[in-house]
Amino acid sequence: EVQLQASGGGLVQAGGSLRLSCAASGFTFDVYAIAWFRQAPGKEREAVSCITRSDGSTYYADSVKGRFIISSDNRKNTVYLQMYSLKPEDTAVYYCSTVERGLRRWGQGTLVTVSS
Numbered sequence: 565e566v567q568l569q570a571s572g573g574g575l576v577q578a579g580g581s582l583r584l585s586c587a588a589s590g591f592t593f594d595v596y597a598i599a600w601f602r603q604a605p606g607k608e609r610e611a612v613s614c615i616t617r618s619d620g621s622t623y624y625a626d627s628v629k630g631r632f633i634i635s636s637d638n639r640k641n642t643v644y645l646q647m648y649s650l651k652p653e654d655t656a657v658y659y660c661s662t663v664e665r666g667l668r669r670w671g672q673g674t675l676v677t678v679s680s
Contacts, residue, residue, distance in 0.1 A: 565590040568598075568671030570660045575677045576650055584645040584674060586660030591641060597663035598643040599623075600634065602656035603673075610656075613645060614663060628654075650678045 572584040586598060599614040613634040614623040622634050633646040643660060657673035 566592060566595065566662055566669045568660050568662065568669060570658055570671050570674040573658060573674035573676045575679065577679055578650060578652055580650050580678070581646070581648040582650065582676060584647065584658055584660075584676075586643040586645075586671065588641045588643070588660075588662075594664050594667075595662045596665070598636065599661050599663050599668075600643075600645050600658060601661060602654075602658045602676075604653075604656040607656075609659075612658070615643060647676070650676075652678045652680050654678050 567589045569587045570584060572582060574582060576582055595617060597614050597616040600612040601609050602612050603609040612625050612628055613632055615634045615636050631649045636643045655676060655678050657675050659673040660671050662669040
């Protein structure tokens with residue numbers, strides 16, 4: 565029943581910034597956190613960031629620490645990923661997902677392309 569939709573991707577120059585949004589509906593109390601993943605062509609899906617719904621604690625992959633910031637607006641049921649100092653290696657399709665015990669629900673991804 566939970567639905568997620570990622571948006572905000574686009575084409576940017578290296579060093580630029582983008583803010584991704586994840587709009588959620590059908591919230592349940594079983595949702596522990598909202599996470600961002602990304603998948604580049606020919607590579608495995610990578611966990612990028614996560615924010616818990618209970619206390620707002622956050623996780624960042626080493627590759628994005630200091631450059632990406634995750635935040636949430638619970639009233640709007642939206643999670644954001646602010647990305648700055650973007651690098652070509654950040655190019656990927658970005659997805660948001662729920663984090664539940666033994667379960668993930670995925671939205672349609674949004675493409676981020678960073679040019680040299």
